[in-house]
Amino acid sequence: MTQTxxxxxxxxxxxxxxxxxxxxFAAVKLLxxxxxxxxxxxxxxxxxxxxxxxxxxxxxxxxxxxVIAAFKGYDHVVAPSGSCGGMIVKxxxxxxxxxxxxxxxxxxxxxxxHELVSFLTRVMKVTAVDAKFPAKATYHDSCSGLRELGxxxxxRQLLASVEGVTLxxxxxxxxxxxxxxxxxxxxxxxxxxxxxKKLKHIAASGADTLIAGDLGCLMNMAGKLKRxxxxxxxxxxxEVLAGDSATPPLxxxx
Amino acid sequence: MDTxxxxxxxxxxxxxxxxxxQHAMTETGPRFISKxxxxxxxxxxxxxxxxxxxxxxxxxxxxxxxxxxxxxxKVVAAGGKVHWAATAEEARAAIxxxxxRVKARxxxxxxxxxxxxxxxxxxxxxxxxxxxxxxxxxxxxQLRKERPSHIIAPAVHLTRDQVExxxxxxxTHLDPKRDLSEIPALVEEARQVLRQKYFDADVGVxxxxxxxxxxxxxxxxxxxxxxxxxxxxxxxxxVIASIEKIVPTLEDASTILRVLARSATGQDFSNYTTLSTxxxxxxxxxxxxxxxxxxxxxxxxxxLGTEFQDMLRCIRCGACLNHCPVYQAVGGHAYGGVYPGPxxxxxxxxxxxxxxxxxxxxxxxxxxxxxxxxxxxxxxPRMLRAWREKEFEKHLQPQAMRTGLGxxxxxAKRPKLYxxxxxxxxxxxxxRGHGTGRMSSLPLAxxxxxxxxxxxxxxxxxxxxxxxxxx
Numbered sequence: 001m002t003q004t005x006x007x008x009x010x011x012x013x014x015x016x017x018x019x020x021x022x023x024x025f026a027a028v029k030l031l032x033x034x035x036x037x038x039x040x041x042x043x044x045x046x047x048x049x050x051x052x053x054x055x056x057x058x059x060x061x062x063x064x065x066x067v068i069a070a071f072k073g074y075d076h077v078v079a080p081s082g083s084c085g086g087m088i089v090k091x092x093x094x095x096x097x098x099x100x101x102x103x104x105x106x107x108x109x110x111x112x113x114h115e116l117v118s119f120l121t122r123v124m125k126v127t128a129v130d131a132k133f134p135a136k137a138t139y140h141d142s143c144s145g146l147r148e149l150g151x152x153x154x155x156r157q158l159l160a161s162v163e164g165v166t167l168x169x170x171x172x173x174x175x176x177x178x179x180x181x182x183x184x185x186x187x188x189x190x191x192x193x194x195x196x197k198k199l200k201h202i203a204a205s206g207a208d209t210l211i212a213g214d215l216g217c218l219m220n221m222a223g224k225l226k227r228x229x230x231x232x233x234x235x236x237x238x239e240v241l242a243g244d245s246a247t248p249p250l251x252x253x254x
Numbered sequence: 255m256d257t258x259x260x261x262x263x264x265x266x267x268x269x270x271x272x273x274x275x276q277h278a279m280t281e282t283g284p285r286f287i288s289k290x291x292x293x294x295x296x297x298x299x300x301x302x303x304x305x306x307x308x309x310x311x312x313x314x315x316x317x318x319x320x321x322x323x324x325x326x327x328k329v330v331a332a333g334g335k336v337h338w339a340a341t342a343e344e345a346r347a348a349i350x351x352x353x354x355r356v357k358a359r360x361x362x363x364x365x366x367x368x369x370x371x372x373x374x375x376x377x378x379x380x381x382x383x384x385x386x387x388x389x390x391x392x393x394x395x396q397l398r399k400e401r402p403s404h405i406i407a408p409a410v411h412l413t414r415d416q417v418e419x420x421x422x423x424x425x426t427h428l429d430p431k432r433d434l435s436e437i438p439a440l441v442e443e444a445r446q447v448l449r450q451k452y453f454d455a456d457v458g459v460x461x462x463x464x465x466x467x468x469x470x471x472x473x474x475x476x477x478x479x480x481x482x483x484x485x486x487x488x489x490x491x492x493v494i495a496s497i498e499k500i501v502p503t504l505e506d507a508s509t510i511l512r513v514l515a516r517s518a519t520g521q522d523f524s525n526y527t528t529l530s531t532x533x534x535x536x537x538x539x540x541x542x543x544x545x546x547x548x549x550x551x552x553x554x555x556x557x558l559g560t561e562f563q564d565m566l567r568c569i570r571c572g573a574c575l576n577h578c579p580v581y582q583a584v585g586g587h588a589y590g591g592v593y594p595g596p597x598x599x600x601x602x603x604x605x606x607x608x609x610x611x612x613x614x615x616x617x618x619x620x621x622x623x624x625x626x627x628x629x630x631x632x633x634x635p636r637m638l639r640a641w642r643e644k645e646f647e648k649h650l651q652p653q654a655m656r657t658g659l660g661x662x663x664x665x666a667k668r669p670k671l672y673x674x675x676x677x678x679x680x681x682x683x684x685x686r687g688h689g690t691g692r693m694s695s696l697p698l699a700x701x702x703x704x705x706x707x708x709x710x711x712x713x714x715x716x717x718x719x720x721x722x723x724x725x
Contacts, residue, residue: 012716014666018676019709021716040720043669051663053620053639054655055646059663066667147622176579180619182655185701187263187617189270192705193583194619223706226692251692251709 006123008036009074011067011113013084014046015215020250023215026242027080027116034124041070047079049087052095053181061095061102068092068105076123077113080238081214082145085115090148115145117213117237121154128161131243136166138207139237140198140221141174142214155213155237162240170205172197179220195224202232209233209249211240222251259590259602262613269584278413279585286576289520290627297516307510308631311567314500315558321467321500322549328470332532334545342372345550349374349459349492352546353383356490358456364474364481365389366461367405367570368494368550370592371605374459385459386451388480390444397424403586403594406518406572411585414440441478448480458484458542462495463514463569464507465547471531472547473507475515475524482528491530491542496550498566510569513629518571557604561640565600567630574624574634580617589614596624596634603641612650615641676715684713 008031016023024040031038048063067088071077079085089110096103120126137159145151152174159165178184178194185191198221202210210225210232212218222234233249248254258265269275294300314321326336339345345368353361361378363369363385375396378385387396391408395401397420402408409417418434421443434440460481462472472493474481485491501507515521534541557563575581575595586594591602591611599614608615615638624634645651665672686693687710695703702708714722 014676017716018680019711021712021714021719024716024720040717042717042721045666045669045672046662048666051659053642054651054659055639055642055644056659056663057643057646059659059667063663063666066669143619143621143623147626174623176619176621176623178579178619180621183616183619185699186655187266187580188701188704189266190580190583190617193270194579195706197579197583219709220706222709223692223702226707226709227694227705247712248691251707253691254689 005035005037006075008038009071009077010038010040011044011047011071011077011079011084011088012040013079013081013215015219016080019219020215020236022244022247023080023236023238026236026238026244027078029242030116030120030129030238031078033130034120034126036076036124039074043070047084047087049084049091050181052087052091057095064092064095064106065102068102068109071109071112074112076119077109078116078119079113080116080236082115082142082149082151083214083216085113086144086148088113115149115151115213117155117158117241118145118149118151121157126158129158129241131241132163133240133243133245134164135209135211135233135235135240136168136207137209137211137240138168138170138202138205139173140170140177140202140210140212140217142212142217143176145213146174151213155211158241159211159237162243165240168205168207170201170207172201177217177221179217181216184220191220192224195220199224199228199230203230207232209235209240211235211237213237218250222249226251259606259611259614262588262590262617265588265590266584269588274413274416275411275585278411279582281413282407282410283576283582286519286572290517290573290576291520293516293520293522297512300513300516303509303513304629304631307513307569307629308567310501310506310509311498311630314502315498315563315566318497318500318558321502322497325465325467325470325500328467329532329545329547330470332470332545333535334470334532334547337546337548339548339550340552342550342552345372345494345548345552346374346377348548349494350377350381350383352490352492352544353378353457354381356456356544358383358490360384360386360451360455361457361459362386362388362452362455362484362488363392364458364460364476364484365392365408366459366494367402367592368461368496369459370402371552372494372550374494386448386455388448388452388484389476390441390478390480393444393448394420401587401592404572404575405570405593405595405597411587452483452487455484455488457490457492458486458488459492459494460485462493462499464501464510465495465499465549466502466504466507467500468503469531471504471529473527473529475511475527477519477525479526482526485528485530485542486540489542490544490546491533493530493545493547494550495547496552497554514569514571517573517627517629553605562600562604562637564632565597565604565637567632568597568601569630571629573627573629577623577627579621579623580619596638597632600634600637600641603644608641608644608648609650612645615639615645673715673717677718680711680713680715680718684711686710
């Protein structure tokens with residue numbers, strides 16, 4: 001059977017672009033290792049979720065149109081985030097009237113779009129990665145990836161294949177960390193309470209590394225872990241799968 | 255209705271600082287979750303039943319007028335009377351009218367959220383009638399002059415110690431040496447006190463989990479059997495229910511019952527499922543002489559046909575509260591309305607107006623756990639978002655947030671400009687971390703930094719590095 005390499009457009013996500021490009025490069029490596037040709041459209045900014053979740057549908061629709069245009073023609077669109085992935089896959093089609101040209105384009109993009117790890121396992125049929133990473137790791141299921149895209153086993157399966165990684169499940173891994181986009185600054189008290197419970201479970205797992213698939217959640221959890229002086233290192237799943245232990249963990253000194 | 259919905263942020267602060275509340279929530283929250291989970295695992299067709307339950311209610315809502323009329327005919331045929339109430343005021347007036355006609359002095363009550371919604375107890379008291387709540391949790395909060403903090407577990411915000419203290423204060427006959435440290439002892443004590451009240455009551459008021467159109471039957475589920483005594487012993491039984499409680503047939507009720515208790519408490523069925531159809535018939539050993547059903551609209555028919563219609567499928571099981579990390583963090587009273595938690599944040603704006611309830615739809619991370627467990631598959635996050643859209647249209651959100659989002663949207667729509675700004679921000683914020691990789695304060699971001707550090711960017715944007723790499 002001969003197959004041409006799929007052409008993948010990387011949706012970097014605004015947080016990875018601004019805060020932690022190393023996740024983007026790890027994603028590129030993983031996609032290339034899996035046999036994809038990766039391109040990064042220059043005109044991308046944000047998927048529009050902050051507007052969508054703030055009730056500003058018009059801005060969300062405008063940004064969705066930009067993303068749809070930027071990723072026209074790619075075999076697949078892949079984002080290192082279940083949250084942005086969920087926005088494109090589940091919510092873009094909701095933004096436009098059924099029967100409209102925009103709606104058809106949104107449905108078409110949604111069908112081609114994936115979160116990184118689930119793309120590797122489901123589409124590229126990756127069952128193991130060739131990487132080393134020393135970590136006693138616990139995996140936090142970010143809400144959108146878990147509940148909108150059904151991602152649960154995929155990251156655990158690939159993480160288990162990394163040489164040096166031992167997985168330690170925490171209690172309530174599937175419970176929200178309290179990030180919630182603008183929620184965490186609108187209601188910092190509630191967010192903090194949710195974080196407090198999450199951190200308790202992370203600590204009780206005995207892990208030395210916290211892993212998740214969404215930078216927003218990771219920034220939230222790392223922010224409180226470091227505020228409290230915890231030595232637990234925080235990593236995006238792509239960095240671990242790519243074996244990038246050279247980049248300092250999130251929120252830690254260079 | 256209490257207007258403290260409007261003071262949600264202050265309510266939250268109080269709730270987070272209330273150590274007894276926090277203790278009570280940590281005790282009970284996880285228990286509900288594991289019980290539901292076990293009940294669900296034990297029933298392979300559980301998710302298929304959820305689909306059926308949803309379809310039944312969707313069908314009812316499409317033909318609601320028809321089924322309500324059918325239901326009334328059947329109630330009348332059984333010798334009962336239906337009172338239609340468009341508003342809470344009309345419902346209160348109808349119930350008070352019945353009570354005054356029979357010169358009622360004491361009214362026993364089964365647990366009813368509609369009674370809370372129309373604030374019935376205050377109305378009784380204001381008119382010289384003594385309401386006696388017979389559900390243990392409701393009885394407790396009546397003693398404390400509080401509202402329920404949970405749809406099915408009204409006193410879930412209380413610790414055992416608080417309950418014991420309340421009992422000792424109210425039940426002055428209690429021997430100080432009597433051991434009340436375990437829940438069964440508390441239940442027994444409440445039973446003793448309530449026993450005589452059942453016989454003294456002139457009218458019994460209950461809610462309804464279902465109104466069955468084919469038979470004119472109202473159905474309640476309880477775990478204490480208090481509802482049965484409330485509706486059988488007094489001369490008059492008044493059912494108070496809202497329009498969406500209708501189901502076409504007994505078969506339909508039984509389908510939904512199969513998901514109700516499992517979702518609520520993790521039981522296969524509640525201890526008591528009680529059906530009542532009309533007053534006592536010739537030859538019946540027990541039963542009331544009069545049977546009334548007060549059917550409340552209170553804004554629900556306005557929701558029909560809108561993007562919020564799905565909220566009317568709710569069967570008030572409380573699963574969304576139990577699984578909501580926000581509810582579990584702050585408890586039910588912080589929400590300020592009658593219905594707390596995710597379903598409350600969807601229903602309350604419809605009842606009191608989005609202006610008053612504007613905080614509630616925002617008190618969600620959209621984690622989606624509520625929708626995941628809802629037995630009626632109500633798309634709660636979608637409806638919370640729809641309320642946010644109303645807020646956006648009406649300019650109800652804080653100006654700072656609108657300005658911030660507006661600026662961000664302006665940039666995000668202009669990729670070239672956006673990339674110039676993000677490059678600058680990546681560098682400036684990186685430097686602000688002074689090599690530590692994080693910062694403990696950040697201008698305009700105190701909401702973030704008051705409880706957590708802000709991770710410093712790596713210094714260049716991905717786009718910038720990608721371009722450099724490809725040169």
